[in-house]
Amino acid sequence: PSDTRDAAQARVRRAPAPVTDVARLCVCDLLVAQCDVNCCCDPDCSAEDFSLFTTCSVPVVTGDSQLCSQKAAVYSLDVEANPPERIFKLIDQVNPSIFCIHATNYEQALYLKSPEIPTPENFDQFIDKYGGATFSAEPDSWNLDTDAQNPPDANETSRYEYGLPVQTEDAFLRLPSPVVSSWCSDANPAGFLVNQATKCIRAVSVEKCDSIQALSMLFYINSSILAVPKSSQMVNITVQSIVVQSLDGMRTLLSSSDVLRLPMVLDELCINAVLGVNYHITHTDTGEIIEAAAAFVLGAISKETLSIEQSFEISFTQENTQPVPLSGNPGYVVGLPVRAGFQPQGYPFPAAFLSNKHSQLTILHSTSTQDCLAAQGARAPVLFGYNMISGCKLRITAAMKCQPLAQTLLDVLKGQSFPEYVASFGNSQVQDVLDWVPITQLLISEQMISHTLQSSCQIPVSLGIEVKWTKYGSLVNPQARIVNVTATITTTTLKQLRSGRERIIPVMSSVVFTDISSPAEPSYKAWPTIDIKLPFDFFYPFV
């Protein structure tokens, strides 16, 4: 047993001997026991194979060309003969240079060294020689100072960054969304600071009401969110509010949202199924999550429903701030609300404006009843780029007094708080006073054709807001900028009515966006001028 082991070791210790005879060397012989195409030195090829070759891929096999005289094997194809045959010649190649190697007493100079096979005896020697940092294959381990590497890595992931998935105890905070098709996929993580709203369809059935996890509130608030990635600080998801939606679509806000309502089967209906979740995450300015709340919309599934649509939303707010949504950065984006604000009272020069959700530019919103007095309070925000027109009908009876009627109509047209300034850019800050455009208010009174000059009652019947905007910035990416806003109130004379009669007058409000950008004029570079001046003494002998 021991001598067989030694023999095995002896076999292992020696690598195959290198071949140095040029007549037997063949670099193109890659296939074992098969003829390689166009390889004239392949011993596996027969004469018929050679007759099919077109060229020799390896014409010459030599040793080191620096030697003064060496043997070379030359392979060529004789295409003249029929059939073509391979010619093999062993010649002596002479290097004519005076610096050719005549002899050498150092064998390893001309051949590659046979590698030493590691054995248990010489392994330690190899480790000492080749185990150091200079022989390491991985560049990372070249840095000898490994302690200094760890602290910077620890700082990198100690806070959330934009787009990083919000981590929870087990995996990530899921925001089910449609992937490829409209069916819900639960594998979509919510990204930090990425406000998303998704809608997707989930397959349901009343029988599996309590077994489908995605219909239960627990699925969405079960795992707590990690305050910072890879830490043990947890933030529980609290239930902010629960809205119950009935089968016909009517929603009711529940007063107490402490009780967890799990889906269950009741009267062939599956109630308390989650139809929508709205996450609100509060974070600090250093990327740490401090609060998480979820608002649910629960509904009922009937027996015939095979699939329901679930909607999910997530929004991030920094603590102690009120987020102001931008309407464009910097130019207005079509479809986003026009931002407006007030100048605070008591300041001699405007230092900053007040602009919040309640100071939007709004116009009257037409309702189905079309009654002006009944529709007070229904307003629609003015969206940039969208010309809107709305109106209502006013029923005037004889008993109505002029002044209160005029004031009411003015309220209906302009709304409760009509702003004084409009932001010039979509991202104008309230501190930059010059970025805000004042709203010019015009009053036009329609005179009746009869020109009755007596101090009759003037009631406003139409409000027209004209927003003039221009393209600002580069030709390639122009930004929309509001230049001028004019609110025109048109009044008409209210004729006194005979008692008992009533009149219906239409009241209209409109918003028009006009593009007043001047057309772009191309400008060309000045033509180059040729500036030739003769030398000073060109006409020397004569001048």
Next chain:
Amino acid sequence: LSSLPLQILLYVNGVYYIFYFLATLAMIIYKSQVFSYPDDLLAPDLTVLFLMAILEVPRSYLGFKGNLTEAEGPLGLSLGLTVGSVVLCVYLLLWQTYVLWADVLLNAVLLAGYGLESGLKVTAIAAFVS
């Protein structure tokens, strides 16, 4: 009477040796850049070359002095040193790490010069002794 051919040969050999030393040194530098020349093989070759250069100075001086003063002592000493130089030259011809064709030529010419010089020195010693 001093031997005129010996004097000429000594002079020519001296000049040729300077050229030989510079050429061989340049070629060793060339070889160390172009070929794989480990340090433990470079050191003996350089040592031999410099040893030969150090030997050449007294050898040449003694040869000149002996021939001009017609004294056989210095000439004999010079002959002995020539033997040493010949041995080193043979080493550079046969047992260098890389022997280029130019090396072969230079060393062969130097050996021929030394051989002829030795012959003439023997003749001159014989003439001075008698």
